[in-house]
Amino acid sequence: MTVQTLTIRRPDDWHLHLRDDELLRAVLPASARQFGRAVVMPNLKPPVTTAQAAMAYRERILGALPPGSAFTPLMTCYLCDTTDPADIRAGFDAGAFAAAKLYPAGATTHSEYGVTSIDRVAGVLSAMQDIGMPLLIHGESTDPAVDVFDRETAFLHATLQPLLARYPRLKVVLEHITTAEAADFVMRDSSGRLAATITPQHLMFNRNAIFAGGIRPHYYCLPVLKRERHRLALRRAATSGLPAFFLGTDSAPHDTTAKESACGCAGIFSAHVALQAYLTVFEEEDALGRFEAFASDNGARFYGMPPNRETITFHRRPMRVTEQIDLPDGRHIRQFLAGETLPWTLA
Numbered sequence: 001m002t003v004q005t006l007t008i009r010r011p012d013d014w015h016l017h018l019r020d021d022e023l024l025r026a027v028l029p030a031s032a033r034q035f036g037r038a039v040v041m042p043n044l045k046p047p048v049t050t051a052q053a054a055m056a057y058r059e060r061i062l063g064a065l066p067p068g069s070a071f072t073p074l075m076t077c078y079l080c081d082t083t084d085p086a087d088i089r090a091g092f093d094a095g096a097f098a099a100a101k102l103y104p105a106g107a108t109t110h111s112e113y114g115v116t117s118i119d120r121v122a123g124v125l126s127a128m129q130d131i132g133m134p135l136l137i138h139g140e141s142t143d144p145a146v147d148v149f150d151r152e153t154a155f156l157h158a159t160l161q162p163l164l165a166r167y168p169r170l171k172v173v174l175e176h177i178t179t180a181e182a183a184d185f186v187m188r189d190s191s192g193r194l195a196a197t198i199t200p201q202h203l204m205f206n207r208n209a210i211f212a213g214g215i216r217p218h219y220y221c222l223p224v225l226k227r228e229r230h231r232l233a234l235r236r237a238a239t240s241g242l243p244a245f246f247l248g249t250d251s252a253p254h255d256t257t258a259k260e261s262a263c264g265c266a267g268i269f270s271a272h273v274a275l276q277a278y279l280t281v282f283e284e285e286d287a288l289g290r291f292e293a294f295a296s297d298n299g300a301r302f303y304g305m306p307p308n309r310e311t312i313t314f315h316r317r318p319m320r321v322t323e324q325i326d327l328p329d330g331r332h333i334r335q336f337l338a339g340e341t342l343p344w345t346l347a
């Protein structure tokens with residue numbers, strides 16, 4: 001018999017861009033309605049590089065929450081070549097930072113202040129290893145000679161493998177994985193200290209979507225969508241129930257003029273529909289019974305945080321995804337799956 005309702009422990013989003021100011025106020029309610037907690041990315045302009053900046057950003061997020069919301073933002077530190085290990089320790093001990101984010105300099109949106117070589121942050125990484133603070137990695141090679149579709153795989157061998165060998169107890173999340181190679185890499189590690197987040201777009205689409213009948217900037221994100229065989233491998237990983245894989249939407253809003261441009265920004269805004277999109281994938285893979293592990297259990301366990309106590313319920317009722325959300329200044333943000341209908345509605 002077809003399942004008509006599904007109740008699971010309230011999920012968390014382990015990779016989210018909330019931006020700031022007007023954009024923050026426009027996008028935050030969607031995440032707050034669905035998720036208990038979210039790991040908030042620090043790639044603001046300027047980036048969040050100090051505990052003081054993280055605490056101030058958290059206050060702005062809390063100030064933008066709808067009344068009565070219990071949503072908890074988990075703040076991250078943007079690592080630079082100059083990050084001081086003592087500040088990382090102090091920020092983690094004080095609860096200002098839940099994790100630190102490593103952007104290889106130039107790898108993605110607002111990553112120009114990122115790390116130019118792992119050696120530059122050696123002291124920071126050993127401090128993080130000592131205190132059990134997770135390192136979140138944007139895993140793409142920035143070598144201009146590497147093809148854009150091969151950047152993740154190149155990173156695994158050239159950077160991640162040596163990093164893991166050098167810091168054998170460091171907790172690492174490989175963010176938004178996009179390839180079969182990355183999924184295999186994470187699966188092969190049996191230590192429990194390596195995990196990966198997976199986005200809804202990488203489970204639903206391959207790179208053809210970017211070029212279907214013309215160039216489609218709203219399917220452009222980083223790491224870029226890959227071939228079908230990678231999408232299928234990611235679907236197997238996400239629905240495997242393995243504790244190393246968990247939900248991270250990478251919802252990354254940009255207004256439509258920034259996306260629909262001669263040099264459009266990378267990032268897909270999925271916050272409103274992410275859960276229904278993931279759920280659709282799990283159902284297609286006949287894995288509804290493993291949805292809660294991916295969405296609500298595995299991430300909290302990896303981060304050493306208690307699972308959420310509340311639940312959420314989905315109903316089998318078609319939901320049409322609205323095209324866009326409007327900003328007060330007249331700009332718009334186009335939504336992932338705009339105009340499509342998904343089979344589940346969140347109560």
Ligand code: NCD
Nearest residue numbers: 017108109221222252266267
């Ligand atoms: C993100 C953004 O816009 O901040 N863009 C994206 O395509 N995912 C940055 C990132 O996570 O790489």
Ligand code: ZN
Nearest residue numbers: 017041250252
């Ligand atoms: Zn991101």
